[in-house]
Amino acid sequence: MAKIELAGLGHRYPGNDTYSLQPQTMVWEDGGAYALLGPSGCGKTTLLNIISGLLVPSEGRVLFDGRDVTSLPTERRNIAQVFQFPIIYDTMTVFDNLAFPLRNRKLAEPEVRSRVQEIAEILDLSADLKRRASGLSAEDKQRISLGRGLVRKDVAAVLFDEPLTVIDPHVKWLLRRQLKRIHHQLKLSLIYVTHDQIEALTFADRVVVMYQGQVVQMGTPQDLFETPAHTFVGHFIGSPGMNLLPCELNGSSIRIAEQSFAIDAALATRLAQVGKPLTLGVRPEFIQCAPGGEKAGLSAKVVRLEDLGTSKLLTVHLGGHQMKVKLGEHAQINADHVQLALQPARTMFYADDQRVA
């Protein structure tokens, strides 16, 4: 187990001018469960491979507990990795699969046996130890992959590269819960790469959102939802994502598409200092909606109301901008227009995609 620090770490693939991973510095605490979330091609796997040592970064350093491991090969880094599809040794039994990393490290056979038994117990594989690994189901194979990482006592962190891609949906949550249990039991540092926000938010204590080779926010699921630090986090997290509308500061009020609403003076002062075009961000969940004709709020034209089962999704037009509003299960909208009320605490402002207030 170890604290992982990335110091000015960046990577460019040879012959490529743009960074696959923007140079950045961050710390991954010991024993944390992290999810690395982002769309395909955002640099998640590159970052993961650099931490595991499969890839040597073109600049910066990787530190495990303050020890520089940047140039150390994978096999000397005490990292375990679980890949997108199950990697098992087909010709071996489940037991031999789990024992393989230990035997390669010349551990005494009695100790190998006791470690394997212990891990098999945790992963519910005890009954299958004598079976050939190739005959098992995808989720059992993925458990074996994980087990090969866990058997090693010296493991600093376990990295997961979208490990549930090939697992049936109904088994996914079971495996994920098992992972969380193992995490609490063994106090391991886990880094879990995924492009599925539900997976990330339910698995991790802290979620790291990546976008275009850059970490745009690192925080708890609640942070990401309530105070997205970047417009990308706003619309990537949540379903549907955050409403983002260009707006203008006009004295102490905000002007959106010919309509205005007042904000408090402190916020107005702060926004006045930004000096760049502003974007207002508000989640569909945090908009209150009253029938048209009322005084307060912004007037918007109703486009459609969709029933999502446990909630309803209202689509409106505010000036030329489309917005989504999430309403209760029993909400009824009969008018052509509605009044939208924004909660000051839940309304964010962005400039150049970065949150300014």
Place this chain on the structure above:
Amino acid sequence: MLKTYNNKAWLLVLPVVLCVAFSAIIPLMTVVNYSVQDILGPDQKVFVGTEWFQLVMRDPELHAALGRQVLFSAAVLAIQIPLGILLALALPATGWRSSLSLVLLAMPLLIPQNVVGTIWQIYGRGDIGLAGAALTKLGVNYNYTGNSMDAWLTVLVMDIWHWTPLIALLAFAGLRAIPEAYYQAARIDGASRFAVFRFIQLPKLRGVLLIGLLLRFMDSFMIYTEPFVLTGGGPGNATTFLSQYLTQKAVGQFDLGPAAAFSLIYFLIILLACFVFYSLLQNAGPAEKAPH
């Protein structure tokens, strides 16, 4: 239960049935026909039952040829399969070096068998052949037309030169199909180079190696042209393999009955051996599935 009232389906499979009949079954039946009769003239024939089979089975010359054939095929497989795998492992995986080595490697496969025989016949000659003359100069008493051991080795080396590339190409293709993640996982598990070969590469190559093994077995067991051109089966009978023995019987001595009987036995031996290889390798583990 559904009952079939319309038998048109038979009409639709008829072309295939005819094709197979004319290309395989009817020719095979003529061989069966010869194998159970003694044909004395165009109108004179006697049914002899299994007599030809008994005669052939007791033929010491045939036993010797069969022994040589089994030895030859065993040597071919024992050398070409491991050598082909080693070559495939040593080949560069990507880039122009890879393409160049593949083309060079594939060259012998493009040469017709009798040309291969001719090339090696000249190559091995003690007076003008590059290899033969060099060996003679070095003081090695090498003469493939006179010494049966030399003849044997020449035929074997020629076959290795000609066909090992096939195994190497198959194994190369098999190796390229292994996803990178397997190697990464092995590195994380601290596996040695040999362990990677033993537990990842070899198991993943099983499918292509099975095909390679069957092809090489059948081909080497039926070898005819190259030794015919190179040594003519000699010196003595040292390199007379089954096909050549069969040709001597059928064409040389015009013993059609025994030749036909032996043809059937020959065919059955190959069929049986392929079946055994196939079953053994299939049972060595369940078939490989693609990772996705």
